[in-house]
């Protein structure tokens with residue numbers, strides 16, 4: 001990561017001196033993983049912050065909704081994210097200690113490589129460089145350790161013992177509680193951007209007649225970013241994603257976190273899962289992008305085809321679970337940027353407006369680090385990483 005745009009990032013913690021010198025007012029729109037953490041960290045750096053959300057933090061339409069999310073550091077050659085995860089693991093654990101609420105579950109993460117293992121091989125030096133503990137395991141080692149998995153067509157695996165999963169909706173709520181406790185203002189309201197004059201947005205309207213003004217506006221509206229700013233429609237696409245929770249036999253611990261880590265299948269299937277999953281069942285999901293949807297109006301009912309594919313996957317990789325009953329299903333959405341990388345940049349036509357999003361199916365774990373980056377950028381303390389610029393996507397879209 002040396003030489004990257006966030007190498008040695010100024011992870012400045014709020015200090016009274018800094019707080020008294022800043023006093024900027026910021027409205028954050030969207031209280032999901034990105035907006036909630038951004039609001040909290042802006043507040044901690046001395047800003048006066050109002051956080052708005054149309055339906056609430058981690059609501060059932062939001063990309064941050066639902067029970068759990070994976071936190072892993074294996075990221076192929078995309079070095080920026082491994083470094084961010086190293087920092088995020090630290091921040092999640094510090095926060096849960098400070099707030100006295102359990103948010104991180106250190107189950108370990110097993111990343112299985114297929115025949116083409118270039119992604120996994122590229123990940124190893126970055127894991128090392130960023131101080132992430134890992135083991136490189138042969139299939140024989142894996143089969144001995146986790147006999148409940150069929151390692152057919154897996155070539156080798158990376159095991160991260162210090163990674164695991166995060167409570168999703170519960171974390172959004174914990175972040176909001178911390179934000180309120182530290183003096184932030186939260187309102188449940190839908191925001192509409194105001195007019196832009198002379199490169200500045202002139203306030204936002206809510207509900208629908210009240211106008212709110214601030215020095216800066218952070219739009220962290222996840223899959224709704226294209227609805228809020230039509231210029232973003234071509235570069236952020238919300239896709240339908242289905243999640244399945246299967247029931248294990250009573251008292252059988254083989255498919256709970258007592259005996260199985262979080263796993264990701266990097267071979268041809270790209271399924272991943274969270275065993276036990278906070279007692280909700282054996283969670284599995286397909287990471288392949290589904291059809292484009294509208295996050296407001298989509299009916300969230302799992303499809304017969306999705307369920308059949310999940311069962312076929314269980315038959316292959318977890319044969320004992322092949323006949324397990326479906327306990328629950330969820331339909332969520334990824335908010336995919338054109339290159340699957342995040343966005344943190346000023347609006348191209350309004351210098352007091354920041355656009356934050358493009359989590360692309362892997363954003364949740366990075367919430368606290370995005371919060372640091374957003375607050376540093378908005379308060380002028382540190383420029384955001386070039387990798388997250390809007391111009392890279394607008395350029396891509398125009399070619």
Ligand SMILES: Cc1cc2nc3c(=O)[nH]c(=O)nc-3n(C[C@H](O)[C@H](O)[C@H](O)COP(=O)(O)OP(=O)(O)OC[C@H]3O[C@@H](n4cnc5c(N)ncnc54)[C@H](O)[C@@H]3O)c2cc1C
Nearest residue numbers: 030032033034054063064070191222332359362363364365
């Ligand atoms: C099924 C699934 C599995 C995933 N798995 C993982 C994983 O294992 N690990 C991982 O790290 N990430 C994972 N992700 C991705 C991650 O959850 C998302 O990238 C992240 O939660 C996005 O957060 P966000 O704050 O950008 O968006 P959101 O959580 O969608 O938040 C946006 C908020 O904005 C509000 N809003 C929108 N428009 C307005 C408006 N006009 N006015 C007011 N409020 C508004 C919404 O109500 C919403 O609460 C997964 C996502 C899904 C769907």
